[in-house]
Each structure stands twice: as C-alpha cells, then as structure tokens.
Amino acid sequence: LVLWGPLVAAAGASLLILHLGRNWYLFFTAGRNPRTSWLARGFSILLSFIVLGCAVLLVDVFVPAWAQSHAVIAHVTEALGVIAALGTAIYTGILIQSNTWIPAWNVRLRPASGLPLLPALFLLSALSTGSMGVLMGASVHRLVTGNASADDLMGAIDVLEIVLLVLEAAVLTLYVRNMRLGKPEAALSAQMLLRGAWRLRFWIGVVGAALAVPFILDVVNLGLSQRVIAGVAAVSVLVGGAVLRLAILGIGIKETPPLYRRSEWQRAHPRQVPWPCDDELRW
C-alpha cells in the first residue's frame, strides 16, 4: 500500500499544475532557480520522489521477490526514495517559512532564533495524514478483498498515530503561543486564528478533527482494531490536515517594512524625536 504513495503524489502534483497560469505547460522549468527559490528546490524534491517511488513500485510489481533481494540497485533506489519522501513531507513548511516578510510563518522555538516551528508542524502533520491514508487504504482493502493480512499493520499505525498526534498537538501549541508573543502582525494572525475569522476552522477543523477526535478514537481502538473506528479517525485526520494548511495560509499577514514604521513614528512625534530603531533600516 505504501508503494502507491508516489502515484497519489503525482496526482496531487497534476493539481498544482492545473493551478498555474497561462504558461502552465512550462511547469518543468520550475526547477530553474534552485539557488535561491524554495519552490524550485521543492519541484526537484517532488519530482525525485515521484520518479524514485514509481521505480520502486515497478520493481515490486514486475521483478520476482528472490531477484529483488539480491539487487543492490533496488535497495539503493528504495533508500533514496525514503529520503525524497521525507523531503517532500517537510519542504512545504520550509517553502512557506521562506517568506520572511510574513511573521506568522516564521515562528521559532525561541523568539528571533531557534528551530523554525512551521516545517516541524508540517512534517508531523504530513506523517500523521500519510499514515492515516495508509490505514484508510488498508481498511478499504480488507473490506473489498476480505484479506486480513494488513491487520497487524493497522494495529501498528494506531500506536504510531497516537504518538504523532501528541507531538503535533505539542508543536501546534508552541507555534500558536510563540505567534501570540511575536511581532504585532504575528500576534494579529494568532488572534485571527484563535478568536477571529479563522476560529471555527481552527477549533473545529484543526483542534477537533485533526487532533482531538482521532486521538480519542485511536485510544479507544487500541485493543479493538475496529475498521469503522479506524476509518472515521483516518478521514478526520485527513480533513483536519487540509484545514490546518488552509488556516496557516489564511492567517499570513505581511510585516510592515521598517521604513514605514519609522514614518509612523515621525508622524506621531513631529518634534524630531530620534527613531529608536535606526538599525532596522539596514534591510
């Protein structure tokens, strides 16, 4: 089931191409500027994942098992595929965080320094939604074929998912907390998320659907391995993951450039009071 992931990613990538503008057919040029553009780097990472993943899938389907175990190149391809998969999971967060003018997307573990939290949050969310996608696939597979071979996998994913949900909740809490304590625009973004226009989507979609509901269902389902409960939890995580990404994008507010802030200061202090943050003008 895991090996079909690259095909799902390819389908998702085609939606990205549909979202492009007039020259969409030039999408393959999106990797031309990897030196400074995270979108270009992401293009290469995603392309690598799809190509390597499809190669692994083809080997798995068409090459006999005894031959696979002796082929070094197959193992190397698998290892590279795993690296590309992790890159695909984390790069979206880095891409969004690379917009340094939007404080809500640049929240760090410690103010102005430390580990960026958005890539960590997106990585955990990707692992969580990915594993639940596999679980949902396994549930459907068993329902259709009656084959119980994936039951052990489903039990393992249940445990893994609980750990991932706890970690994701911890990082999300830290992310929102540090956003509130950050720059004024970041604090405004946090307010939009917690009490403003995005509050319903955040509390119901993210906190409820992506974290609380699947956590409770997974804990209840620990010893039971009920397909229906697992399926509901999987759908809930997938919907919640989408809402999380939507909400993060929706609350992005650009920072007021330092020169503009200086202008405001001078208007408020017409008697030539020195601007306290002249160093900021170096940008």
Place this chain on the structure above:
Amino acid sequence: LVSNVHGKVIIINDDWCNGCLECAVACSIVHTGDIALDRAHIMVCKTGEERFVPLTCHHCETPSCVRACPTKACHQDLESQRVLIDPNRCIGCRSCVTACPFGHAHYDEVARISTKCDYCDGAPECEKICETHAIRYVSADEVSQPAKRGAGLVRAAVRLRGRRATTAGG
C-alpha cells in the same frame, strides 16, 4: 517612493495627488489595451483621511521576488536596474506576489501571469498623464536625499494606515 531606471527615478508627492486615477487608467491601457484598473501596474491607495497615494515597484537592489521566482522569469535587468517579469517564462505560480514585502507584484487574472511595474521602458505613462505632477520621473542626481526620504515617508505612512480601496490592484 523611488525606482531606478537609466539613472532616473520616480518620486511621488501624495500631497498633490487628487485620486483621479488617470495614472492607473493610462497604465492599464498601455499594458493591457483596456481600461481595467485591477490590471494596472500602478496602484492608488486611499486612506481614511481621503488621501491618495500612487504606488509603484521599488525595483529593489536585492529583490525578494527575483529570489523567490522558480523559473527566473522575474529577473533583474542589470543595464536598466529594473526588476522585470518575462511574460513568456512566467508560469503564474504567484511566488513573487507572496515574496514582495511591499505587496506590489500582483497576479493578472485575465492574462494569468504575474505582472509588475516595468517603468514603461523608461517613459512612464503615469508620469506623463499626471496633471498635478504628483508623480515625477527625474534624474536620481536631482533628487536630494531628504526629498527622497520625505516622499517615501509620506507615502509609506499612508500605506500603513490606508487600505487599497480605489486601486487598481484591488
């Protein structure tokens, strides 16, 4: 504020701007062949105090839009010191729109590519049509530093308080 092209700069004095939007109309006609304010490359911001401020690209020395563009369609023309978008190479990913700290580059929904002020190849139509001379296109040497700063600060303050109500960029 200020932009460089062939040693000349645009300076804007919002004290003289009456919000007639002729600059945006001229800009949209030159660049799109139609009167479409939401497609003009110059944006006119309106503040709560009924003040109007035309905004153009700053043509930054280290442009965020150029760094973010994955296809190199958004590039810096070294000869003219302009930041330009090649319409034949732009795939419409909107990276430049998100990356610009001043919110200048915008996505043209009709042409389905990103667009921005290109200074009309050194002869800005907005400056030609501005009756009040709020928009001026002058040699960089003629503009003293205080004048540049003053113009920039005034416009910036309005931008900070204001909202893009009447603009061309919506």
